[in-house]
Amino acid sequence: MAITGVGLFGFIIAHLLGNLLVFAGPAALNEYAKKLHDLGPLLWVARLGLLGMVGLHIWSAIKLTAANKQAREVPYKSDVLPVDGHRRDDIAVKFAARTMIFSGLIIVAFAFYHLAHYTWKVPQINGIHDDFETYYVQADMVTSANFTEGEQGKNPVDVYRMVVTGFKVPWVTGFYVISVALLCIHLSHGLSAMLQTLGIKNKNTEKWVDKGAVIFATLLFLGYISIPLSIIFEFVKLK
Amino acid sequence: MGKLLNLKLRVWRQDNAEDSGRFEEYDAKGVDTDMSFLEMLDVVNEDLLEDGKEPIAFDSDCREGICGTCSMVINGTPHGGQKGTTACQLHMRQFSDGMTITIEPWRASAFPVQRDLVVNRSAFDRIQQSGGFISVRSGSVPDANATPVAKEDADLAMDAAQCIGCGACVAACKNASAMLFVAAKLSHLSLVPQGQPERERRALAMVQKMDEEGFGSCTVTGSCEAVCPKEISLDFIARMNREYGMALIRKGTV
Ligand code: HEM
Ligand code: SF4
Ligand code: FES
Numbered sequence: 299m300a301i302t303g304v305g306l307f308g309f310i311i312a313h314l315l316g317n318l319l320v321f322a323g324p325a326a327l328n329e330y331a332k333k334l335h336d337l338g339p340l341l342w343v344a345r346l347g348l349l350g351m352v353g354l355h356i357w358s359a360i361k362l363t364a365a366n367k368q369a370r371e372v373p374y375k376s377d378v379l380p381v382d383g384h385r386r387d388d389i390a391v392k393f394a395a396r397t398m399i400f401s402g403l404i405i406v407a408f409a410f411y412h413l414a415h416y417t418w419k420v421p422q423i424n425g426i427h428d429d430f431e432t433y434y435v436q437a438d439m440v441t442s443a444n445f446t447e448g449e450q451g452k453n454p455v456d457v458y459r460m461v462v463t464g465f466k467v468p469w470v471t472g473f474y475v476i477s478v479a480l481l482c483i484h485l486s487h488g489l490s491a492m493l494q495t496l497g498i499k500n501k502n503t504e505k506w507v508d509k510g511a512v513i514f515a516t517l518l519f520l521g522y523i524s525i526p527l528s529i530i531f532e533f534v535k536l537k
Numbered sequence: 538m539g540k541l542l543n544l545k546l547r548v549w550r551q552d553n554a555e556d557s558g559r560f561e562e563y564d565a566k567g568v569d570t571d572m573s574f575l576e577m578l579d580v581v582n583e584d585l586l587e588d589g590k591e592p593i594a595f596d597s598d599c600r601e602g603i604c605g606t607c608s609m610v611i612n613g614t615p616h617g618g619q620k621g622t623t624a625c626q627l628h629m630r631q632f633s634d635g636m637t638i639t640i641e642p643w644r645a646s647a648f649p650v651q652r653d654l655v656v657n658r659s660a661f662d663r664i665q666q667s668g669g670f671i672s673v674r675s676g677s678v679p680d681a682n683a684t685p686v687a688k689e690d691a692d693l694a695m696d697a698a699q700c701i702g703c704g705a706c707v708a709a710c711k712n713a714s715a716m717l718f719v720a721a722k723l724s725h726l727s728l729v730p731q732g733q734p735e736r737e738r739r740a741l742a743m744v745q746k747m748d749e750e751g752f753g754s755c756t757v758t759g760s761c762e763a764v765c766p767k768e769i770s771l772d773f774i775a776r777m778n779r780e781y782g783m784a785l786i787r788k789g790t791v
Contacts, residue, residue, distance in 0.1 A: 362754055366712035369753030371646050374610065375560070376547075376639040380618020381611075381631040388763035389614055391711050395758045491757035497779030500772050 299362060300495035302355035303488055309348055310481070314521045320534060321525075324458035325439040331457040332439075356406065363399045394487035401484040408477035415464060425467035430460045462536055465526040475523050482519035486512045539570035542629060545637040546581065548593055551650055554657075558650070560639075570630040574617065575600060575607060577629055594653035602626040602766060605701030608708070609654045610641040615705035615764045623703065623766040643704055645713035647751045660750040661702050661718065668742035669722045671731050690728045697725035699767040706761035706769075712753030717761040719747050720777035721769045727780055737784035744781050 316334075319327045334341060378390045394401075414420045419430040435442055435456035442456050465471050489511035493499040499507050528534040544565040551558030565581050572580070575597050582592035598606040607624040611617035617627045632638065640654065648656040686694075700721035707715050723743055726732035732739070755774055762771045 362756070366714070366753035366756070369646050369713035369751060370644055370711075372644050372650075374613060374641060374644055375549075376610070376613040376641060378613040378618075380614040381627065382619055385618055385620065385763060389618060389709060389760050391758040391760060395756060396711070398756065487757070494757045494771070494775050495755075495778055497775045497777075497782060499775045501770060504772065 299355070299358050300492045302351045302358070303492045304496075305348075305351040306355060307485070307489070307492070309351075310485075310518065314518060317525055318521065320458065320461055321528070323440075324435070324456070327458045327461070328435050328439045328454055328456060332454045335455070352406075352409075356402070359399055359402055392487070394483045395491075398484060398487060401480040405477060405481050405484065408473065408480075411473070412477075415470070416460060419460075424464055425470050426463065428463060430464070433457075433460050433463075435459070459536060461525070462529050462534060465529040468530065471526040471530050474526050478519055478522040481522075482515040485518065486515040489514060539630060540634075542568040542570060542632060542634045542636075544568055544577075544632065544635070547637060547639040548653070549641045550593070550653055551642075552652065554649055554651055568629050570628070572629045573600070573625055574611065574627040574629065575625050594651075594655050596655050597625055600625040603701060605703030605766075608643050608656060608658070608704055610643065610708055612639055613641075615643070615708040616703075616766055618764065621766055621768045623701075626766075643708040645704075645707050645752070647713065647715070648704060648707065656704075658702075658704050660752070661704060661715070663750060664715070664719060664743055664746045665702075665722065667746035668735070668739035669726065671726060671735065673731065684730050686729055694725050694728035697721045697728065697769065697773055700725070700765075700769050701767060703766060705764045705766060707752060709760040709764040710753065710755075711758060711760065712756060714755045714761070715747050715750070715752040716755040716774050716777065717765060717769055717771070719743055720773035723780055724773045724776050736780075737787055740777070740780045740784040741788065744777070 316330055319330050337344075378386055380386055380389055411423065414423055416430070421427050421429045421431075424430065433442070433456040434453035435458075436453070439454065442459055465474070490499070490508045493503075493507050525534075542565075546563045546565055547560045548563060549558055550561045563581055563585070565577060568577050568580070575595070578593060578595060585592045596606045596608055598604040600607070602623040602625060605623070608615075609624050611624065611627070616622060616624045617631070619627055619631060642650045642654045643656045643658075644650075645656075647660040648658055650656050698721075700718060702718065704715075704718070706717035707713050710717075723740055726739060727736050757771070757774075759771055762769065
């Protein structure tokens with residue numbers, strides 16, 4: 299759980315940094331995308347590694363959740379009402395920690411949609427029925443080619459145009475923001491749990507770790523949603 | 538004498554391990570606020586006996602917060618939720634007149650209910666027997682200063698050694714995980730020189746036994762630490778994970 303969590307967390311940071319290049323303009327983002335694509339077999343190694351990690355994370359998550367359910371077959375009938383009322387929040391499990399499996403599974407559903415949207419470029423689900431497969435860019439990495447001129451594998455893909463067009467659709471952006479919010483709720487608990495599981499957290503770092511996890515998750519949230527929101531509100535648009 | 542309270546109790550009654558159990562309601566009238574929670578139950582039981590009814594079965598022994606026997610969930614909270622306090626040390630002054638108090642047994646698959654509020658906690662004993670000891674040479678008492686221990690280690694070991702094996706951590710945990718208990722026992726022994734020779738064997742055996750007994754796994758919710766009457770820190774679980782990881786590596790299992 300924790301080891302695959304570390305891996306996924308690494309991806310989430312790298313992916314954000316890459317995505318933020320959208321603010322540096324079409325050339326920067328398209329250049330970055332081309333470099334990734336040019337990695338060829340290495341890209342596939344990374345993809346398979348990531349897929350394996352997601353698989354293991356989900357598999358252990360489901361096993362863990364099932365085993366933990368089984369450890370208490372008869373549930374309590376009463377609510378947590380300690381005599382020291384103010385301690386209730388310490389005793390009752392926090393929202394993020396209680397809902398890890400649900401936030402996780404919704405993130406998976408979103409990830410599939412996200413892949414279908416931008417990686418497999420399925421026109422039926424992007425809300426505008428435009429075929430992103432036809433978005434190519436000329437050698438200067440800025441000027442979009444005519445639809446007919448592009449050729450898969452030959453011309454660089456116009457990722458910038460795809461992203462800006464894609465997030466122009468309000469419900470796509472809405473779904474994205476909600477999913478990223480869930481991801482960050484997942485991480486607000488996951489990051490501190492991860493350090494505890496790996497045995498890194500101790501009394502001196504505990505406060506710091508728990509706060510840090512929430513702050514980090516919030517920063518990730520803001521970083522991720524800044525992109526579609528800038529597009530919806532036209533801070534970022536097609537040149 | 539303190540103030541007198543009139544309370545309503547909703548108590549879990551279960552005839553034996555096979556019975557499916559149910560809540561029953563009782564009136565507790567004229568409860569002195571200076572009574573402990575268990576004394577209040579004693580009085581209710583006297584009344585039940587006088588009425589020719591079966592008294593509520595619950596465990597207790599020392600009644601001074603050191604044996605860990607008095608397991609009961611009071612208003613959804615193991616030991617009632619006063620910081621660092623066992624049920625036997627909880628006093629009726631913490632409750633207000635007219636209140637309804639719900640009392641349930643520990644609920645965990647590894648702690649089957651025997652009767653009413655009494656659960657079988659032998660799973661903890663079996664975890665202890667799997668490695669929670671040191672095999673020392675018998676003989677006369679060793680010299681007091683023969684084995685020096687650093688002050689910080691001694692303090693930490695003492696913090697861990699405070700665990701009274703009550704099982705409240707399991708009862709509070711949404712996963713019925715026993716990690717706080719096992720972590721306390723492991724850390725206590727692995728911090729002092731006497732525990733070193735069997736250190737890895739112990740970590741592997743106790744963690745394995747804990748899983749076998751059907752306790753859940755830690756997902757770091759912190760409920761255990763919050764209800765523990767001895768305020769055992771969650772840090773010991775991180776220490777246990779480290780201990781277990783190192784043992785796996787050293788024993789060449791990984
Ligand atoms: C990009 C996606 C994801 C990231 C970055 C991520 C990250 C993490 C991290 C860092 C942890 C903490 C590990 C630990 O407790 O030691 C964790 C735990 C967990 N994750 Fe994920 N996760 C992701 C997706 C998922 C998915 C898809 C599922 C669902 C099925 C899931 C279910 C869980 C569960 C059940 C836990 C455990 C539990 C807990 O401590 O309460 N996660 N995740
Ligand atoms: S760790 Fe605390 S709650 Fe758990 S058994 Fe020991 S004393 Fe009881
Ligand atoms: S009866 Fe011994 S701790 Fe409560």
